[in-house]
Amino acid sequence: xxxxxxxxxxxxxxxxxxxxxxxxxxxxxxxxxxxxxxxxxxxxxxxxxxxxxxxxxxxxxxxxxxxxxxxxxxxxxxxxxxxxxxxxxxxxxxxxxxxxxxxxxxxxxxxxxxxxxxxxxxxxxxxxxxxxxxxxxxxxxxxxxxxxxxxxxxxxxxxxxxxxxxxxxxxxxxxxxxxxxxxxxxxxxxxxxxxxxxxxxxxxxx
Amino acid sequence: xxxxxxxxxxxxxxxxxxxxxxxxxxxxxxxxxxxxxxxxxxxxxxxxxxxxxxxxxxxxxxxxxxxxxxxxxxxxxxxxxxxxxxxxxxxxxxxxxxxxxxxxxxxxxxxxxxxxxxxxxxxxxxxxxxxxx
Numbered sequence: 001x002x003x004x005x006x007x008x009x010x011x012x013x014x015x016x017x018x019x020x021x022x023x024x025x026x027x028x029x030x031x032x033x034x035x036x037x038x039x040x041x042x043x044x045x046x047x048x049x050x051x052x053x054x055x056x057x058x059x060x061x062x063x064x065x066x067x068x069x070x071x072x073x074x075x076x077x078x079x080x081x082x083x084x085x086x087x088x089x090x091x092x093x094x095x096x097x098x099x100x101x102x103x104x105x106x107x108x109x110x111x112x113x114x115x116x117x118x119x120x121x122x123x124x125x126x127x128x129x130x131x132x133x134x135x136x137x138x139x140x141x142x143x144x145x146x147x148x149x150x151x152x153x154x155x156x157x158x159x160x161x162x163x164x165x166x167x168x169x170x171x172x173x174x175x176x177x178x179x180x181x182x183x184x185x186x187x188x189x190x191x192x193x194x195x196x197x198x199x200x201x202x203x204x205x206x
Numbered sequence: 207x208x209x210x211x212x213x214x215x216x217x218x219x220x221x222x223x224x225x226x227x228x229x230x231x232x233x234x235x236x237x238x239x240x241x242x243x244x245x246x247x248x249x250x251x252x253x254x255x256x257x258x259x260x261x262x263x264x265x266x267x268x269x270x271x272x273x274x275x276x277x278x279x280x281x282x283x284x285x286x287x288x289x290x291x292x293x294x295x296x297x298x299x300x301x302x303x304x305x306x307x308x309x310x311x312x313x314x315x316x317x318x319x320x321x322x323x324x325x326x327x328x329x330x331x332x333x334x335x336x337x338x339x
Binding site for chain 1: 231234237285288296299321324332333
């Protein structure tokens, strides 16, 4: 479940076709990060298995906080800055940044959702009789909208751009077409993240 | 390369993902009670059908960068099976049982298969078929 507005930062078109320009070798999935992902997911499963309120709260708050902050910060702060950089600088940033996000975002989202579900169960928020149950369901819907955008539009484009950039002569037109997706979805994603903040703070103070 | 037209594999599969998420939300909104399963089963069948149509369209594409497709799909499938597994663990741990659990697990399976198809198709469609075959 890769996210979302972080991808905006590499739009618009990144690369011009430069015949003969060698691509910098890079890993699409940084293998060195996989053990860290494994440890985090094992910790998540252990936290749920231990059934400790603090532990699931930790994973939900940390995961959700970092997810939302990353999304908004990268989308609305780093993105516009990057948009003004030279094309080689953007390519350099993209090839270093996007592979890491392929590991970071799905891990954050999985931790947030799984721990959030357990937290809601602990606190009784899942019961239909809970006075703010509607907010809980609203949070499901918000996450689903973000998931469709992230999984169906952005993550495929992310990976396709990385494959294109690894070619000896990246096709600027292909990259430009893929990057257009980020612009079209940035507003929706930003609105969903703000909605998430509203819902979560409503639930926390209910 | 950009002008080449492909069947709506990605669109159908993303629609299936949306239906799976809708089914998941429907069930999650009712848990821990036993919800009426009709809507969730309907969404599961509709999503599964869309996925099958998408696959049927996909296998008929010639030529296509199948090497790249399977390279991406394989690793994406591993990743999304892990994610789906963690989510399944949560539901099982919370004593979700019987038909409700079966529908949830099938929903997760379709979801975990859909995402790799979308990612791999999007990558492979822009590959040079002559080189990657």
